[in-house]
Amino acid sequence: MMNSKIYGKLAVTNLKNNKKSYIPYILASAFSVMMYFIMDNLYRNRSLVEKGSLLAIMLSYAAAVILIFSIIFLFYINSFLIKRRKKELGIYNILGMGKGHLGKMLFLESVITTVASIIGGILAGILLSKLVYLILLKILHMGGKIEYRISLASTGMTTILFGAIFILIFLYNLLQMKLSNPIELLRGGNTGEREPKTKWIMTIIGILCLAGGYSIALITKEPMAALGKFFIAVILVIIGTYALFMAGSIAFLKMLRNKKSYYYKTRHFTAVSGMIYRMKQNAVGLANICILSTMVLVMVAMTVSLYGGLNDVIVTRFPYEAQITSSGINQKEEGQIEEIIKNMTKKNHTVTTSQIRFHVGRFTTVYNNKTKQLDMMAAGDYSNSNAVDLVMIPLSDYNQTEGKNVKLKENEVLLYHRNHKRTHKKSDTEALKNKKVIQLNSISYKVVDELDRLERV
Numbered sequence: 001m002m003n004s005k006i007y008g009k010l011a012v013t014n015l016k017n018n019k020k021s022y023i024p025y026i027l028a029s030a031f032s033v034m035m036y037f038i039m040d041n042l043y044r045n046r047s048l049v050e051k052g053s054l055l056a057i058m059l060s061y062a063a064a065v066i067l068i069f070s071i072i073f074l075f076y077i078n079s080f081l082i083k084r085r086k087k088e089l090g091i092y093n094i095l096g097m098g099k100g101h102l103g104k105m106l107f108l109e110s111v112i113t114t115v116a117s118i119i120g121g122i123l124a125g126i127l128l129s130k131l132v133y134l135i136l137l138k139i140l141h142m143g144g145k146i147e148y149r150i151s152l153a154s155t156g157m158t159t160i161l162f163g164a165i166f167i168l169i170f171l172y173n174l175l176q177m178k179l180s181n182p183i184e185l186l187r188g189g190n191t192g193e194r195e196p197k198t199k200w201i202m203t204i205i206g207i208l209c210l211a212g213g214y215s216i217a218l219i220t221k222e223p224m225a226a227l228g229k230f231f232i233a234v235i236l237v238i239i240g241t242y243a244l245f246m247a248g249s250i251a252f253l254k255m256l257r258n259k260k261s262y263y264y265k266t267r268h269f270t271a272v273s274g275m276i277y278r279m280k281q282n283a284v285g286l287a288n289i290c291i292l293s294t295m296v297l298v299m300v301a302m303t304v305s306l307y308g309g310l311n312d313v314i315v316t317r318f319p320y321e322a323q324i325t326s327s328g329i330n331q332k333e334e335g336q337i338e339e340i341i342k343n344m345t346k347k348n349h350t351v352t353t354s355q356i357r358f359h360v361g362r363f364t365t366v367y368n369n370k371t372k373q374l375d376m377m378a379a380g381d382y383s384n385s386n387a388v389d390l391v392m393i394p395l396s397d398y399n400q401t402e403g404k405n406v407k408l409k410e411n412e413v414l415l416y417h418r419n420h421k422r423t424h425k426k427s428d429t430e431a432l433k434n435k436k437v438i439q440l441n442s443i444s445y446k447v448v449d450e451l452d453r454l455e456r457v
Helices: 004-017 019-043 054-094 099-140 152-178 182-190 200-219 223-258 266-308 310-317 331-347 395-402 428-432
Strands: 361-368 373-376 387-392 412-415 437-440 443-450
Touching: 004 019, 004 099, 019 054, 019 099, 019 152, 054 099, 054 152, 054 223, 054 266, 099 152, 200 223, 223 266, 266 310
Parallel strands: 373 437, 412 443
Antiparallel strands: 361 373, 361 387, 437 443
């Protein structure tokens, strides 16, 4: 019976002897831990991110995608490590160590690498999350008013999730060793590549997943709907990419090999036959590179576009230097506001180049398919996806701001909606299009004309 202390000594010795392989593995693992911790820590910072907000949803999606990618990435790196160490494990087995003893040694090695990766990743995350936090504040123009926090919940969640990943990796290594005999272990690092089988089912799944993911991205137009479907599209694209690299590439190369007019040429023969044998080993690595490159390009393009177009968004949403909104006032109070504006412009030596004044009645409504009318929604109720923001402007104000001289009879209206040229299914504002009469809480309004545009309102 072997002394229990010897397992620890062997584990430390093995890690030292294989440091050229294990140091990159630990660094890659720590980097994955760090990235997940930073995203999860930002997500849990309630002074920065409100629960249920757009930023919170995006950060939660980012953390989930990082976790999924880390699982695939760490298993991929581990497969190289265990293959290189099979000969070493085979020698130990021949020298008298049973597979139970080898399992204990591998367990201690896994504990050391796991602890080093998780602690190193979390410490690096604590150091760098402050920098990421400041960059996020700079992008959002929040200044330094938001408190920076290290979440204990993020530390615990990161430890639990990546601890579970490393346990699965250890069980995979243990299974690999259990299924191999000493001779196979000795020859494991030198075993030649077998020709991979054509997996048509995986190929078809890859094509469907990739097509589905990009279809969601192209078809979905509404911002809120796109946000809800974003995570599904990302998962489909990741699954499709891995499936096509692992099975689709082999199926495609075998199709080329079966095409004799193409295959039996000097240049094609060597290249195609060599790639068939090597794609099984390199497919996951190529898929990782592809996904990482796509993520970087998408994030850089999106960030630059949003940040570069920030001024355009401000100009579009706020076309004037100043805006004064009042509610529940009478005509006398309106005159007082006008007088205050004149005095303020005179006092500050400014000139009013353009001024617009109009009265607005704003209602949140929902189109009722049964009654074919617009029903008023309760205040604060935004659960219905077919909600319509209905804005009413007096005809006199419309004529004044737009420079028109339109006349309407009682209960007659002019209709304008921003999505005038929408083509998808009939819902929300689309329900108003080409309607001759609008029913609002049982009151009928005759639509005299549909406006293509509003110049100033």
